[in-house]
Amino acid sequence: MISPAMCRSAPRRAAQVRRLLSSAAPPAHAGAAVPGPCIVHKRGNDILHDPWYNKDTAFPMTERDRLGLRGLLPPRVMSFEQQYERFINSFRSLEHNTRGEPDSIVALAKWRILNRLHDRNETLYYRVLIDNIKDFAPIIYTPTVGLVCENYSGLFRRPRGMYFSAKDKGEMMSMIYNWPAEKVDMIVVTDGSRILGLGDLGVQGIGIPIGKLDVYVAAAGINPQKVLPIMLDVGTNNEKLLEDKLYLGLRQPRLEGEEYLAVVDEFMEAVHARWPKAVVQFEDFQMKWAFETLQRYRNRFCMFNDDVQGTAGVALAGLLGAVRAQGRPLQDFTNQKIVVVGAGSAGIGVLSMAKQAMLRMPGIHRTGEGHNQFWVLDKDGLITKARKDLDSAVARFARGFGPDEVPDLYEGASLVEVVKKVKPHVLLGLSGVGGIFNEEVLKAMKESDSPRPAVFAMSNPTTKAECTPDDVFKHVGDKAIFASGSPFSNVSLGALLSGARHVSDGMLQAAAECLASYITDDEIRKGILFPSVSSIRHITARVGAAVVRAAVAEDLAEGCCDVGPRELGSMSESEAVDYVARKMWYPIYSPLVSDK
Ligand SMILES: NC(=O)c1ccc[n+]([C@@H]2O[C@H](COP(=O)([O-])OP(=O)(O)OC[C@H]3O[C@@H](n4cnc5c(N)ncnc54)[C@H](O)[C@@H]3O)[C@@H](O)[C@H]2O)c1
Ligand SMILES: O=C(O)C[C@H](O)C(=O)O
Numbered sequence: 001m002i003s004p005a006m007c008r009s010a011p012r013r014a015a016q017v018r019r020l021l022s023s024a025a026p027p028a029h030a031g032a033a034v035p036g037p038c039i040v041h042k043r044g045n046d047i048l049h050d051p052w053y054n055k056d057t058a059f060p061m062t063e064r065d066r067l068g069l070r071g072l073l074p075p076r077v078m079s080f081e082q083q084y085e086r087f088i089n090s091f092r093s094l095e096h097n098t099r100g101e102p103d104s105i106v107a108l109a110k111w112r113i114l115n116r117l118h119d120r121n122e123t124l125y126y127r128v129l130i131d132n133i134k135d136f137a138p139i140i141y142t143p144t145v146g147l148v149c150e151n152y153s154g155l156f157r158r159p160r161g162m163y164f165s166a167k168d169k170g171e172m173m174s175m176i177y178n179w180p181a182e183k184v185d186m187i188v189v190t191d192g193s194r195i196l197g198l199g200d201l202g203v204q205g206i207g208i209p210i211g212k213l214d215v216y217v218a219a220a221g222i223n224p225q226k227v228l229p230i231m232l233d234v235g236t237n238n239e240k241l242l243e244d245k246l247y248l249g250l251r252q253p254r255l256e257g258e259e260y261l262a263v264v265d266e267f268m269e270a271v272h273a274r275w276p277k278a279v280v281q282f283e284d285f286q287m288k289w290a291f292e293t294l295q296r297y298r299n300r301f302c303m304f305n306d307d308v309q310g311t312a313g314v315a316l317a318g319l320l321g322a323v324r325a326q327g328r329p330l331q332d333f334t335n336q337k338i339v340v341v342g343a344g345s346a347g348i349g350v351l352s353m354a355k356q357a358m359l360r361m362p363g364i365h366r367t368g369e370g371h372n373q374f375w376v377l378d379k380d381g382l383i384t385k386a387r388k389d390l391d392s393a394v395a396r397f398a399r400g401f402g403p404d405e406v407p408d409l410y411e412g413a414s415l416v417e418v419v420k421k422v423k424p425h426v427l428l429g430l431s432g433v434g435g436i437f438n439e440e441v442l443k444a445m446k447e448s449d450s451p452r453p454a455v456f457a458m459s460n461p462t463t464k465a466e467c468t469p470d471d472v473f474k475h476v477g478d479k480a481i482f483a484s485g486s487p488f489s490n491v492s493l494g495a496l497l498s499g500a501r502h503v504s505d506g507m508l509q510a511a512a513e514c515l516a517s518y519i520t521d522d523e524i525r526k527g528i529l530f531p532s533v534s535s536i537r538h539i540t541a542r543v544g545a546a547v548v549r550a551a552v553a554e555d556l557a558e559g560c561c562d563v564g565p566r567e568l569g570s571m572s573e574s575e576a577v578d579y580v581a582r583k584m585w586y587p588i589y590s591p592l593v594s595d596k
């Protein structure tokens with residue numbers, strides 16, 4: 001498939017490229033080793049300007065003849081690995097040339113060089129991304145994507161994805177047909193109202209669906225020709241943006257109430273009409289709309305909210321890992337004392353899934369729903385039943401005042417007081433407040449009842465993380481466990497490949513449990529709770545298969561492509577993993593045939 005021997009560059013560089021290329025070969029792309037021909041409905045320059053099909057200087061002469069490209073490119077035909085090496089060399093030069101510059105300047109320069117490749121040649125872009133996922137994920141996704149969103153008006157060069165605005169009301173059903181791909185499998189949509197921990201960024205939030213889908217293509221092998229990032233622009237309440245003359249979104253306050261829902265309803269109907277099987281992921285919606293839309297659509301469409309449900313799956317896997325790290329059996333999870341800082345869409349999502357997991361564990365039926373191992377704080381401190389106007393989703397976790405309660409804790413108690421008195425096994429942050437796990441709080445975690453106190457600082461981007469790993473090891477001690485972590489893409493992949501009618505709690509739970517079981521005892525002893533991002537395609541195949549099997553078990557799977565529900569139902573565990581791995585897309589230049 002690739003012949004590194006053809007590289008003509010210095011041996012050291014060639015060896016590096018060879019290593020990169022070979023280390024990138026997961027079993028998940030075995031099926032793509034001999035790519036089939038691809039029919040294109042265009043010729044000549046139109047192909048060179050289409051990043052889906054463009055191969056730049058790598059078009060072989062026969063193809064140049066067939067596609068009307070002869071004379072439109074320099075005569076020398078380069079190999080894929082030469083192009084790859086050329087890009088990596090430019091990237092390394094950029095790193096060298098920006099040494100000593102402020103971090104944000106370097107990060108944006110790296111993002112720009114990757115973005116330019118993305119806009120030019122997607123095959124090469126995704127290959128570079130897959131091979132270097134550990135280095136490049138922080139550029140195309142968090143933390144750099146936060147900076148990109150904040151500076152979007154200045155960085156904008158070409159549109160990517162689709163934009164539906166409040167002004168498009170009544171037009172969406174026809175607009176959806178403006179998207180050039182016939183088939184879309186996966187949509188990530190935001191309304192820009194809570195971008196990472198950066199607040200309301202309006203239309204500039206489009207960077208999040210784009211970055212997330214890039215990670216999904218690289219990590220989960222979703223075909224980039226079948227993904228669609230979408231921005232729902234319903235206005236913004238960000239005064240700075242409203243006053244900015246170069247702001248690219250609607251310069252009006254956000255729609256609220258029924259007006260807002262009418263726009264989202266119309267958008268969902270339009271998507272469903274054109275691609276009824278597409279999985280729609282809601283991302284970075286402010287809390288009230290995150291929950292409302294989830295409830296409104298989850299049984300009608302194949303959709304989920306990543307901040308509520310995806311985060312929960314990953315956090316649960318981490319929480320179960322923290323139990324194992326203490327040398328305790330998994331059912332001891334029901335006795336873990338967990339302090340959660342942040343009662344927003346992510347915090348409540350985690351609490352709900354953790355509670356469900358506890359309720360399923362042996363022995364817990366004795367205490368049932370009343371069993372409350374959680375202490376939850378928001379911006380007003382500890383949440384108790386004395387709190388006025390509590391949202392019902394939060395009220396389930398409010399502390400009472402019974403004999404089982406930790407004494408001296410009261411409504412609104414501060415984080416440090418709560419940690420000192422509860423002595424939690426786990427301290428988990430989803431507050432969006434950078435540095436809130438300060439020295440005093442972390443020193444209080446030293447008195448935790450756990451032999452291996454765990455601190456999860458999950459807020460994004462890095463500037464908003466509750467603390468750093470260094471802070472934890474310095475103030476809590478060597479035995480401490482630190483985790484950050486991001487939702488994986490395997491729920492989407494599993495939903496897609498099972499052809500599930502909707503994304504159920506069981507499918508999400510299966511993903512979390514499979515992810516948790518992926519970590520070996522040895523890794524757990526070392527305090528590693530999540531697999532390394534470099535092995536992400538292997539993990540995705542396994543976890544995706546667990547989701548497929550859960551969809552089958554719940555009778556939700558309707559099949560995908562040429563695999564029907566019966567066939568899915570008869571697959572063994574390893575057959576399901578093979579099936580998922582075979583379906584994962586891998587970037588290779590396909591022979592192009594024009595029908596024009
Ligand atoms: N790592 C991940 O997988 C992941 C996933 C989703 C969200 N997040 C991050 O989590 C953060 C929160 O997201 P969200 O959707 O829940 O936001 P949200 O706005 O819905 O909720 C934020 C919560 O934090 C609370 N809060 C604010 N200031 C606080 C303070 N000083 N002390 C205690 N609590 C405080 C708020 O009262 C609210 O309950 C964001 O930074 C987001 O990037 C991370
Ligand atoms: O998925 C992530 O990594 C980020 C998360 O969705 C967030 O909103 O912070």
Ligand SMILES: [Mg+2]
Nearest residue numbers: 283284306307
């Ligand atoms: Mg998010």
